[in-house]
Amino acid sequence: MAGAQHDEGISKTNDLAQQAAIDEHDLGVREAIRRYPRAIMWSVLVSTAIIMEGYDIVLISSFFGLPSFAKKYGHFVDNASGYQISAPWQAGLSNGTSIGTLIGSLANGYFVFRYGYRNTLLVSLCLIVAFIFIPFFAPSLPVLLLGQILCGIPWGVFATMAPAYASEVCPMALRGYLTVYVNLCWAFGQLIAAGVLSGFSEGTSQWSYRIPFAIQWAWPIPLFAVLFFAPESPYHHVRRGEIEKAENSVRRLGSASHPSQSVALMIHTNELEKEIDAGTSYLDCFRGIDLRRTEIVCMAFITQPFCGSAMGGTPTYFFLQAGLPTSISFKMSVGGLGLAAVGTLISWKLLHAFGRRTLYLAGLAGLTAILWTVGFISVGAGTSTAGYYAQATMMLLWLFVYYMTVGPICYAIIGEISSTRLRNKSISLSRSAYYIGQIICNVINPYMLNPTEGDWKGKTGFFWGGCSFVFFIWTWFRLPESKDRSFEELDLLFAQKVKARDFSKAVVDPYAENVDVRVTFVDK
Structure with a gap:
C-alpha cells in the first residue's frame, strides 16, 4: 500500500514537472518579463555586487599609469619614463586580487551549498566593507x-554567485539575458573606474588615488540593506x-500561479541528475559525465584572459606604453569602456538570434584578427603619432567586440552547462580557472609591456592573438550549444555523450518512458 502511494506521488510529481517544462518552453521573453518581475529584480541586485570587482580591476591596473600613485609607490627610472611601478610589483598587485578572488570563488562553492546564497552574500558584503580600509590607508606596496x-x-564570492543565482531564479526565457547581465555589471564597474580615474589623472596629491579607493564603500552598505530581504x-x-x-521562494520570485508545478520540475531535474551521478562534492565535478561539463565551463571562462583582456580589458596602461599622453589615455579608456557597456547590451540581442556557440566562435575570430592587426601596426608604424592612435583605435574595437561576444556570453555558458546539483561548485571551479589564467596573464603581460622589461608595446598583440586562436580551435570542437535547452534536457544530452556540434540537432524528451528515445536527432 505504501509502495503504491509512493509510486502515485512520483507519477504526480512527474506530471506536474512535465507540464512545467512545457510551459517553460512556451514562455516568451515578454511574457516572462511580465510574470517574473521580482525574479528579474533580485537577480539584477545580486549581480550588481559584481560592479565592485570590475571597478577594482580597472582601478589597480590604471593606477600603474597614474603619476601620483607611481611617485608614492614606485621608483624613478629616467626623465623619459618618470616614476614606474616595477614589473614584479605590477604583476604582484594585479595577482593579489586574483589570488583573493580565487580563494573566494572556491569558498563560495562550499558555503553556498551549506548556507545558501543569501547568507553567504550578506557575510561577504560585511567583509568587503572592512577590507577596503586596508588599501585606502596602505602606506606601502606590501600592505596594498x-x-x-x-x-x-568577497569579490570572488560575488563573481561566482551572481551567474549561478541568476540561472536558478529565472525562467529559461530570461536565463541567458540575466546571466549575461553579470558582464554588464562588470563593464559598468570598469566604466565607473575609468571615469573616476580620468577625473583624477592629473592630480598630484595622495587623494588622487585614495578617493578612488574610498568610492568602493558606495556599494556594499546599500546592497546589504536591500539584499537582506532577498x-x-x-x-x-x-x-x-x-x-x-x-515553493515559498517561487512565490516570492514570480507570479507563478502553481508554485508546486515549478518546484516539481526542479525536483524532477534533481532526481534525474541523481540517477546520472549522485555526487555533490568538488571531486564529483571531475567524475563521469560531469568531467566534460567541468572542462567546458572552465575552458570557456579561461578563454577570457587569454584572448587579450590582459592587454585590452584594462587599456589605460597599454595606451600609455603605446605612446599616448596620460590625459588622453585615461579619456580613451572611458570611451572604450563605454563601448564595452554598449557591446554588452547588443549581446542580448545577438544571444537571442545566434546562441552561445556561434557568438563565441565569431568573437574569438574577431579578437584574434584585431590583436594581430595591432601587432602589425606596431611593427610598421609603431613610433608615429598615427600609429599610436591606430593601435588605440583597434584596442577600442577589441573592447567592443569582446563585450558583444566572449565577455558576456561566457556567463550564459557557465550558468547553463553545469548540472544543477553541482552548479555552485562547477561555476566556482570555472571562475577559479579564470583567476588562474588571469594570474598567468598578469605575470606575463607587464614583462611584455613595461618599458623597463620587454617594451614590446603593440607587438604584444601577436602573442595574445595567438592565444586567442588556440581557444578558437577548442571552441570549434568542444563547446556545445545550450540555447533554448532546459536543465534536464542538457543533462540527457551530456549523459548520451552527444558531440558538441550535434547539440543543436538533438530532439530531447526527458519524460519518454523508453530511455532509448529520450534523445533523437534531426538534420538541420
Missing part, C-alpha cells in the same frame, strides 16, 4: 598587496529536501 588579496575574497534560490531548498521553502 595584502589589501588587494583580502578584498579579492529570497533564497528554490533549487537550493530542493537540493536540501525543503520543498515547502522552495
Whole structure:
C-alpha cells in the first residue's frame, strides 16, 4: 500500500514537472518579463555586487599609469619614463586580487551549498566593507598587496554567485539575458573606474588615488540593506529536501500561479541528475559525465584572459606604453569602456538570434584578427603619432567586440552547462580557472609591456592573438550549444555523450518512458 502511494506521488510529481517544462518552453521573453518581475529584480541586485570587482580591476591596473600613485609607490627610472611601478610589483598587485578572488570563488562553492546564497552574500558584503580600509590607508606596496588579496575574497564570492543565482531564479526565457547581465555589471564597474580615474589623472596629491579607493564603500552598505530581504534560490531548498521553502521562494520570485508545478520540475531535474551521478562534492565535478561539463565551463571562462583582456580589458596602461599622453589615455579608456557597456547590451540581442556557440566562435575570430592587426601596426608604424592612435583605435574595437561576444556570453555558458546539483561548485571551479589564467596573464603581460622589461608595446598583440586562436580551435570542437535547452534536457544530452556540434540537432524528451528515445536527432 505504501509502495503504491509512493509510486502515485512520483507519477504526480512527474506530471506536474512535465507540464512545467512545457510551459517553460512556451514562455516568451515578454511574457516572462511580465510574470517574473521580482525574479528579474533580485537577480539584477545580486549581480550588481559584481560592479565592485570590475571597478577594482580597472582601478589597480590604471593606477600603474597614474603619476601620483607611481611617485608614492614606485621608483624613478629616467626623465623619459618618470616614476614606474616595477614589473614584479605590477604583476604582484594585479595577482593579489586574483589570488583573493580565487580563494573566494572556491569558498563560495562550499558555503553556498551549506548556507545558501543569501547568507553567504550578506557575510561577504560585511567583509568587503572592512577590507577596503586596508588599501585606502596602505602606506606601502606590501600592505596594498595584502589589501588587494583580502578584498579579492568577497569579490570572488560575488563573481561566482551572481551567474549561478541568476540561472536558478529565472525562467529559461530570461536565463541567458540575466546571466549575461553579470558582464554588464562588470563593464559598468570598469566604466565607473575609468571615469573616476580620468577625473583624477592629473592630480598630484595622495587623494588622487585614495578617493578612488574610498568610492568602493558606495556599494556594499546599500546592497546589504536591500539584499537582506532577498529570497533564497528554490533549487537550493530542493537540493536540501525543503520543498515547502522552495515553493515559498517561487512565490516570492514570480507570479507563478502553481508554485508546486515549478518546484516539481526542479525536483524532477534533481532526481534525474541523481540517477546520472549522485555526487555533490568538488571531486564529483571531475567524475563521469560531469568531467566534460567541468572542462567546458572552465575552458570557456579561461578563454577570457587569454584572448587579450590582459592587454585590452584594462587599456589605460597599454595606451600609455603605446605612446599616448596620460590625459588622453585615461579619456580613451572611458570611451572604450563605454563601448564595452554598449557591446554588452547588443549581446542580448545577438544571444537571442545566434546562441552561445556561434557568438563565441565569431568573437574569438574577431579578437584574434584585431590583436594581430595591432601587432602589425606596431611593427610598421609603431613610433608615429598615427600609429599610436591606430593601435588605440583597434584596442577600442577589441573592447567592443569582446563585450558583444566572449565577455558576456561566457556567463550564459557557465550558468547553463553545469548540472544543477553541482552548479555552485562547477561555476566556482570555472571562475577559479579564470583567476588562474588571469594570474598567468598578469605575470606575463607587464614583462611584455613595461618599458623597463620587454617594451614590446603593440607587438604584444601577436602573442595574445595567438592565444586567442588556440581557444578558437577548442571552441570549434568542444563547446556545445545550450540555447533554448532546459536543465534536464542538457543533462540527457551530456549523459548520451552527444558531440558538441550535434547539440543543436538533438530532439530531447526527458519524460519518454523508453530511455532509448529520450534523445533523437534531426538534420538541420
